[in-house]
Amino acid sequence: MNRSHFITLALPATMFIAGCATVDTHEAMTNVTQMVHDRAGVETRWRQDTAADSQVDDALAKLLEEPLTSEAAVEIALLRSPELQATYEELGVAQANLVEAGLLKNPVLAAQVRWPTAGSGTNAEMSLAADFLDLLMIGPRKRMAEAQWRMAQAHVADVVLDHVAAVREAYYELVAAQQRRKMRDAIAGAADLSLELMTRLHGAGNVSDLDLSRQQDARTTAHLTAAQRASQVTQARARLQELMGLDATQTQWTTADQLAAPGTTADAAALFAMAHDHRLDRQAAADEVTMLADALGVQKDWGWLSSMSVGPNAEHDLDGTWVVGPHVEVTLPIFDQGQPETARVVARLRQSQRKLEAIDRRIESQITTALDQLRLAHAAAQQYRDVLIPLRTSIVSETQRRYNFMLSGIFEVIAAREAEYEAYESSIEAMRDYWIAHAQLERAVGWPVTVESDATPPTKAQDESDAAAHEHHHDKEH
């Protein structure tokens, strides 16, 4: 064997086995985008400091011009949230792992040169060792790395869906907080009028200091409550701002005025089936089970062989001759035949199976809970819309009739109106709870859950036509 033989043997072989070593995350991100779109109906975009980023900024600016719907808020978050962008980088890591798994270990070149302590000549030795086991295992290893690569995508998509749900909930909280503040502001306004009336009654000498104090008390309390609602709006706004990832220059956005009316709901059995098919964390856990079963098979077949390397070996003797030949190194499975490793894999496989079961139980629990919440909130919202609000409205009307005939005082009528506003506030809370439960249900199912809206939500009380229509002609005397 001469040098040229060596080179002709080793180098092409190395080149052949090396393969492509670039890390391209495009496919992974496409998959993630698809998974998210199927489940949430929105596009994700990964900012990778490319020209495409300006497209993203344009899309963002457009969304911010109009009052946001919950879907617009989600879109903005997916385009902008730095947290999510950080999560996408996990794909780069997974991609790198996949590439690495497809690469063979680099061969090891060993060389030594020795000179005799007496006499002349040079003893040189060279060997090239390539991990043969590595070559044998490349198939299974790639399979496993692919599985993990898919699991990473599922995980990233799952994180995105978590974020989507959080944005939706924050959106509903904000819209509800704004509506509730409106109602409390109206109640505070009514309390202002009551106090003004009482102050004039007091000024005319018709009521006592105690009566005035009581009215001042009521008014102050009403304003304190309104202030609390205003604070809740600020907090809800800040939360949504953070989730959407907007910065301090982008605070002009507004939301819709009200939440949509609740609708009908789905049946639990169908939802369990959908979750089974579509929940990404479940999918990842199932993939892990498959992967570990595969690994167990490989371990059982090859676990006894812990290392094996082959390669050419050449030595230059003192007398100038070259000795060349193959070199093999094998670990003999005498003491350790790979049973501990097998046992480990078995344990991990069983563990992943139990974890899959645990995920299934958790999914069922999450769906059941969210569905219950949805139904309760739906029923409550219907009660408010169909029963309580109409009752409170008619109580205002009846009390005003008594006022008209000087049978009740004006304070009673104002109090009835305040009670009507409170009913609206409670109905808003029920609608908020409904939509939050809906977001949680979709998250639990891992797939969109459509509801049919059953009515328009009640707006603030309309004028009573019998009273509003007439203008007293003797009003001019006043």
Add this chain to the structure above:
Amino acid sequence: MTYPTRRWMLGATALSAMTGGAMLRRAEAAEANDGPVKHEDHGDKDDRYTPVVTVDGSTMPFKIVDGVKEFRIVAEPIEQEFAPGMKVKCWGYNGSTPGPTIEAVEGDRVRLFVTNKLGEHTTIHWHGLLLPCGMDGVGGLNQPQIEPGETWVYEFTLRQHGTQMYHPHADEMTQMAFGMMGMFIIHPKKPERKVDRDYAIMLHEWMVPPGAYRPDPNVMLDFNTFTFNGRVFPGTSPLLAQLGERVRVRFGNLSMDQHPIHLHGYQFKVTGTDAGPIPETAQWPMTTVPVPVGATRDFELVADAPGDWIMHCHKSHHTMNAMGHDVPNMIGVDQREGDLEKKLRALLPGYMAMGQQGMAEHQDHARHMKGPANTLPMMSGEGPYGNLEMGGMFTMLKVRDQLPRDGGDPGWYEYPKGTQAWKVDG
């Protein structure tokens, strides 16, 4: 003119006799204004007396059976219109509250059949009558109760004359709160000085919660509805008299308050109590006769002053229909400053400030604003010169030179020149 037209009973021969469907017929007749009442058959005509007119009410018919005047009385739940717009579920006799007036002559033997169609037992006590104790009608004491569905008979000879009453003496508080009562008028054997007009009015008080249809019998003093013969103004009919006629008005009071009944324009003499006539020299001259609880009072006058003279209880709340007793006092409270009234109207569409200068504006408000169901405005009624602002125990005595022949309402008095108050400048 906004008074409902009523059937008028004229002179010596008119006697209205209604039974059973009294309410319905009376209402229909009022609509039709069909002229003088027909003299319905109820036995022998009696010219010993001028028949009593129970304003807005009726007289109980009788049959003479072997020389005994037989009356048939049914105690039953009824619905009565106190005035248009207010119907009340009451308990009465023969379809009305008060029940029809029983009219007889001293010396008559009367036989009264009482049928109980209430849900509970009852009796009838003949208030002020001298009779055998067993006929006195106190349930549990003088007799067992008259159970629902039963008919009992009271029989006795009348040995007095005057204005008496009849009412239950079983669950008395409840049954009287629901309106069970009536007048029992006994004329003297020998007619005394003849009266040309003889009117009977039963006074009563009720608490009908606004928006409700049934009186609350648990109320002791906080009544809100005050009636003359089961009607409130503007549902009360006027009393008529021709100039020069002698007029007697008899009042009975089974409510919880004394009522001082005041008549404008006349000094009358109180001529009788529930124990009979007052001797002439002892008759008190008055313009306001206090009618105590459980008593009757008669007064007489000669209608020598023409005009529309109002007659009413002088307790000012008793001439109002339902009032809010706990409403805030808005007098002196200005709501125009700072647009407070407008701001309140934005909060409550249709809101009008009320009461700053008093309550008179209520009558105008009540014309276009809606009140609770079955509730009358606190004050109403229109005269020839504007709002009357009255309710409850309020009516009029209309004295004219010449009353219409058909017995109908003569309309408003036409004031002769120079006899009315006039405005001056400055």
